[in-house]
Each structure stands twice: as structure tokens, then as C-alpha cells.
Amino acid sequence: MTIRHHLSDQLLMAYAAGQLPEAFSLVVAAHLSLCDDCRAQADSFDAVGGAVLEEAGEIAMGEDALARTLARIEWLPRAAAPKPRRAAGIFPAPLVDYVGGDLPAVRWRRVGGGVRQAILPTDRDATARLLYIPAGTAVPDHGHRGLELTLVLQGAFADETDRFSRGDVEIADEALEHTPVALAGQDCICLAATDAPLRFRGLIPRLAQPLFRI
Amino acid sequence: MLRRKKDGLVSSEDETDWAALLLRVRDHQDRAAFAVLFRHFAPRVKAFLMKSGAGASLAEECAQDVMAVLWQKAHLFDPARASVATWVYTIARNRRINALRRARRAEPEELDWGPAPEPDQAEALETRQETERLGRALAALPTPQRTLIERAFYGELSHSEIAAETGLPLGTIKSRIRLALDKLRHRMGEGPKRT
Ligand SMILES: [Zn+2]
Ligand SMILES: [Zn+2]
Secondary structure, three states: OOOOOOOOHHHHHHHHOOOOOHHHHHHHHHHHHHOHHHHHHHHHHHHHHHHHHHOOOOOOOOOOHHHHHHHHHHHOOOOOOOOOOOOOOOOOHHHHHHHOOOHHHOOOEEEEOOEEEEEEOOOOOOEEEEEEEOOOOEOOOEEEOOOEEEEEEEOEEEOOOOEEEOOOEEEEOOOOEEOOEEOOOOOEEEEEEEOOOEEEOOHHHHHHHHHHOO | OEOOOOOOOOOEOOOOOHHHHHHHHHHHOOHHHHHHHHHHHHHHHHHHHHHOOOOHHHHHHHHHHHHHHHHHOHHHOOOOOOOHHHHHHHHHHHHHHHHHHOOOOOOOOOOOOOOOOOOOHHHHHHHHHHHHHHHHHHHOOOHHHHHHHHHHHOOOOOHHHHHHOOOOOHHHHHHHOHHHHHHHHHHHHHOOOOO
């Protein structure tokens, strides 16, 4: 598998700094599970955080802080061996955590045109959803008010900018208006996160918008 | 300041081998080693959390939590992959997300190999040296750029501000941190192949 579309440095840094809304952090964690280049880059940004922590200065802990912490670790369960957290299906492990399983566990809802979606539970700063787009089907033409990250998990889609297949992330913002089309051959499944509602050009999807939280 | 200990692990403030101490915690539940780590890192975590907007008592409580997690998860620490400071930072960051934003942060899958039972000394040393070089590179940045980086990690910049901020010296940082990628590739070659 060759991934051609990666996360930006700005997103990786925001993830390392702990500043991404949960929905975006899910897309980032899912991509990092599939992409070793971005994982190494993310580790490097963590190291920047380590350097910042070292230089953050010192504020004295309470008198009994060490004693209290030592008393506490007395009662902590002995650390268990790391549980293998490797996905066997098409969903990377962090996504499995949110869905409660792999593809069969998804509770899809129809949004028209054969497209189905499932909204995942995250904080309200942004929305994460799984999208199921039958092969050859188009997602309605839309623009973005904020940031949209789309990670392909199965199949492939193409839009005005390029072609995206498993592991690829498309980063779309206000500047992009696009019509993603699932390529023929295999139904396309994506994980998408947005921090503002999309702007649809056609009348029908706009009417349906409040209903489906697209 | 020189603080000699009989096991020779602590020589001076600057040269303390934090990773060796943490491995003693990991392998022997060594409370003395933990105490040394605590005295160094807990006040820094507290300062970091207060710069992130936590009040003194919340920061104190969370710093104790972070150090307790350090003890509890010592078995996951891999000195070839991260310095202790980096590792403490990731625990403190996640604690901050839970405590201040009441949200969570999705974490990627574990790597295939996990921490090696016998860490490669050379790799661990390389990680430590690279981390020190990174620290020096950050310290050498012009103040406005360094401040931006610090503010980002203290959680003062939102993700959209980070994306919009053109003054972030990401290029400078990246040239310093290529090692992580090279090291990962090296270990990928050794580890079991991913499917
Ligand atoms: Zn990538
Ligand atoms: Zn879009």
C-alpha cells in the first residue's frame, strides 16, 4: 500500500500539542495507524513537546506530594502487559474503539443517492462520520466553511484535485469546492471529520442538511 | 549541582540518565529511582499545566496523577523511541485534555514490536542526544518563533491558529527531527512485517 496524501505538519503539530477537536484526532490517529512516515513525524513533534516541558520552569510541589504519590502507587495494579491493539479488519484500532467493532458493527443511515453515513460520538467541536459511497456514485457538490479531513478506508474516490485510495487523507478547507466521486470497482468507505457544516450547492441536499447533520 | 548516588546513576543535574532511572522503575519497581524522577519532572509538569491554564491545586493534583501514570505505565516506555521528557510530556498532555477540555484524544495503534525487553543501548543514546540537540535548537530560535512553539504546546493556540500561523519554524524543527523517521524505518526492517 502506497499512501500519497499525508497529514500536514500543522495538523501533526496540533495533534502533538493536544489541540485538535476529538473528531480530527480520530482521523489523525487512524492515519498514523496506517502510515509510518506520519507516525515518525508525529513522534518528532511529541519530542518538541518534551523539550518545551523541560524548559517550562519549575513550580514547587506540595510538601507531601512525593509521599502521597508513593502511597498511591502502592495500590496501583501492577502494570499489565501491553494489550495488542491491532486491527484485523479494514478499520484501524482507534476507529474500532469508536464504532465498537469493524464494518459490520456500523449503524448506517441513508442520506440519499445510495450514500450512507454514521456519525461517531465525539466532543462537539467537530463531527466525525463514516461515509459509505457506492462505487461510481458522487457525493453532492459542496464547499467548506472550515476544515474537512477525509481518510479513505476502502475503495477510492476522485475529485477535482486528485485520486484518493486507502490510507490517503484529503485536507479540504474554504478554498476548495469539490464533488468527490467513488471510483468504479469497489464501494468507497471513508472516515471524515468537519468542524463546520458543509455548504451544498444544490437545493435538495441543503434542505436535507439539518436532518442528516452533514 | 552534584548529587552523587551509590549506583552512579545520578552524576549531575544535566547529565542524569533519566531513561536508566525509568528502566529501574520498570524492571525493579525502584522507589528511589522514582523519587529522583519525581523531583525533576513533577515541578515541571506542574509549571507546564499552570502555563496551560490550570489553577495551582488542579495542576498539583494532575502532576501527581501524571507521575503515578509514569510508574504504572513504565513497562510501555521505550528509550529508543522517546526521551523520558517526551514521554512525560505525552502523559501530561493527555491528562490536560481530560482535565481541562473534558475530551479525549484518539491514539494510534501500537507498533508491531512494542518496547524491546533489552533496549538497544546505542539507539537509546542516539534518541537522548537527538532530544538534547532538539532542545538546543529550540533554545536558539529567535524569541518570537520560540514563543509561538511554546504557546502551541501550552495549548494557547487552537488548531486553526496553528494552521494559520506562518511564523512557526516547522522547517527548522523538521531538519532536527529527521532521525525519528530514519530510526523507525530501521526498526521496521527488523520487526515483523505489517500486513
Ligand atoms: Zn502519512
Ligand atoms: Zn468536502
